Every structure is written in C-alpha cells, then in structure tokens.
Amino acid sequence: MLLNRKATINVGIKQDVEKIPIYLTLNEIFYGALKKINIPKSDRTLCMINLRIPKGLPVNSEIIHDLTDGRTIIFITNDLPHKHFVRSGQDLISTYTVTIEEMMFGVQFIVHTLDNKQLRVNITQVITPLYRKVIRGEGMPAYRENCDKRGDIILQFKIHIPRDPCVIKKIICKT
Template sequence: MGIDYYNILKVNRNASVEDLKKAYRRLAMIWHPDKNHTKNKSEAEAKFKQISEAYDVLSDPQKRQIYDLYGEEALKSGQVPPPPPSSSGRGYYSNNYYNNNQQQHPNPNFRFNPRDAEDIYAELFGGSDGGGGGSGGGRRFKEGYFRNNVNGGESSGSGSSVKKAPAVENVLACSLVDLYKGAKKKIKISRTVLDSSGKIRNVEEILTIEIKPGWKKGTKITFPEKGNQEPGVIAADIIFVVDEKPHDVFTRDGNDLVMNQEISLLEALTGKTVELTTLDGRNLAIPVMEMVKPGDELTVANEGMPISKDPRKKGNLRIKFDVRYPSRLSAVQKSDLRRVLGGS
C-alpha cells in the first residue's frame, strides 16, 4: 500500500474529519519548521510535508476512497492495480470488489492534485482566508516559505502579513568563575502557547544555556520564538544578555585579568612572593625579585581569561602594585635608613 497516511497522523481508519484536524494540529505544532528547532532542519521540513500530505489525502473524501481501496501508488498514478491471486476477499484489494466493479477506477477522470503544505497549515491555524486552495496564495515549501524576513515578519503570496512580536531581553548574571571555566544554567520560563485546538494555555519550560569559557559581558544567547504565542502573531525571540558579577580579587580587562596587590615599603625594596588562588582553584606563588615602585605592574603570561574562539589560549594576569608606606618612623629608623640609603 506504500505510505500509511493513517499511521503518519496517528489515527485509526475510522477517523472523522474532526479527528484528522486535531491530529494534524498537534503534529504540525511539533514539526512545523518555524516551531521545530532541532539541528536537522531538513528532517523537520520533510516530516511537516509528510503530515500535510497525509491530512490532504484523508480529509478529502474522493482521495481517501481511492487510497483506502487501492493505496498510495494508485492514488497518485491514477492506475488501478491488478487483483491479487488470492480469493479470500479480505484486505484493500478485495477480489469481490474487482469482480463487482470490473477493475475500473471509481472516478476515471480523477487526477491527483496535492494541496500546498502551507495552504493547509494556514487554513487550520487561521493564517489565511481559509479557502484551502490547492495552488493559491500559500508560500511554497520548496522555496523555503518558512523563513522569516529581515524585518521580523513573514509574508505570504496572498499579500497577508504575519507580524513577529519584538524580542524580549533578559539579563543573565554570571560569575567570573562561570565565564572562566564555563557553566550550564537552567532557567525556568512561563509562557502562553496555542494547543492543538488553537486555544491559549500556560506552560512552564526549562531553557538550558551552555556558558562557554571566555564569554564576555554583552554576549547574547537567543532562543527563537520562545516568547508568548498568540493567534496571528509570531512568538517573540527570548534573548539572554551576559552580565558579569564583581569578583573579590580579579577584574576583567578584555582577555586579561587584573588584580591589585598592596605591599609594604620593605617588600617593595627587598622583594616578595605574591600568593594567589586562580579562578579554576590553582594556587600560584609568583616571586617579585625586582624593586617595585608605586604604580608598577607585573605581567604573568597565559594566566588571564580563556579566549572564547580558542579556549586553549588565555590572556595575561596583570598584578598592579600599591606600595604601603609606614605611617611614622622613629628617629633610630630614620638614622638607619640614612645610613643604608644615603649613598644610593
């Protein structure tokens, strides 16, 4: 029998027109290329086209009669297959039927003319005049008629225009550790959707965001059409914009990490080992051998933030020194300093 249209729509063979509509609406909401956001876009388009063809055949009494009697090939070719050798009288190709009807097509003038997938979708979801013409004003599947235009809307060949709701932006607060190591955040949203019957209902959904090492403040993550659904309006995109929480030790400057380090005057003159814990939990001991003047900066290569385009590479760590002078010196200390530094 070829393609099993009943199985495609998940209905039984006695399904009414209303049953077919409900089944089509439910599956179209899953596989419509504008609603389905799987990585395999071609699979969604093929599934949606198959669903539309199944509904087209089973909702048309004449097409359904020929399909039920002879199958898909006969429906599309217009040629009645020969009767099978069995005389059991059971199944779609019943010998009794052939004997009684002399193996003639129920309607010799019938020509299979499939309706456009978008015309069907528009008819059942209220996006067109509802006439459901076979080759009228709908957008063509082969021409990629599900693509949104650059102005954020969709238009059909019939001249109607479907507006897309403005994008909704939300702040995604991330710690510097999240942006250094990468993280996964799950965010619960509440939105309105159209069910298979076209009614609006509230649902909750979990959106998962994979934060990549090295992402910067201002990075945007877009979830297409995850906003509220309303009749006649394409749902808004939801956009999360990365923001950076302050860190106790480090600040970020591009791909570099910057930290302030206060040292005493004695340490500035005689040297010091700066000890710190990195954002990924490593303990570093950085020796400062040269004399440090106020405002000096020490650069430690490859200890900054990961570079998002190549996380194996990192920026630098920059240590800015602030020399802490003593609040007072005794006469003896001053004398000792003059003796030690006087000849310098």
C-alpha cells in the same frame, strides 16, 4: 544561537523580543556552564530553559533563545564581581597591597588562579605604583572553538605608606 555583541532581528517579522541581563561568575565564564533559567510565560507559569554559556564569553555578549510560544529572549551577559580578579578582555587583573619594606626589597606571595593552580610569585625589584607583573597564559580562555589561547594575569600594586613620618624614617634607617 549565540551572537557576540549585536543581535540581528528581522524587521519585517513581528516578534516578541525580551532582553534579560544574566550575571555570570568568572568561574562560569572560565570553564563554560549550563545555566537553568526560569522564564515567565504569558499564562503566568514558568518555563525552565537550559542556557549554554561557552567558555571565554566576552562581557555584554548576547545569547539568543527562541521559546516555543514564539517569543525570543536575548540574554545579555554581565560579570559578577570576583574576590581577587577583575576581567579586562581575556586578562585578569588583581591588585595587591604591599608595605614600604616590600616595595623596596621585594616580596613573595602565592596567586590562586581560576583553574585552581597556585603560582608562586617572587618580585625582587623595587615596586613602584606603576609597576605591573604579568603572568602569561593564565587568564581567561579565548572565546573561540578549539582554541587553547588564554589571556594573562596582571598583578598591580598599591603601596601602603604609614601616615607617621617617624615610622617611615625607622624603616629607611633599618636598611
């Protein structure tokens, strides 16, 4: 059974309920996954369960699993860090560092998506610290059955400014 955000537990019935955090990669959330998890039993042996992770599952979702010994396990999902993206809902945010030249004259680069696409990004305008480039429909899938909607990839930029004012003057004079 899968519940999003809050689990409902009958108050009148005494149950053994354990909450266990489970850490998922963005790829597991993007495609959906089947996780094999060992849970300790009361007799100190391990019980392996198969936990289905649906695609697009929001962070802090609760997945409820009833064990044969009468216990209920609530798995609380958390995202593991990714080397390129941070998740915000269905959107994936990536930060790129650009030089002053790239800031003023534009830049081209490749964005690698979670579904192994390579998207060529060409920015021809001036990049400011608040500038965001949005690539529509390339983020996380929606968490609904039979839904093809996806979030966006949002590119934000950090501008690397040299500390030496002479270097900045040379760059400006080159233009």
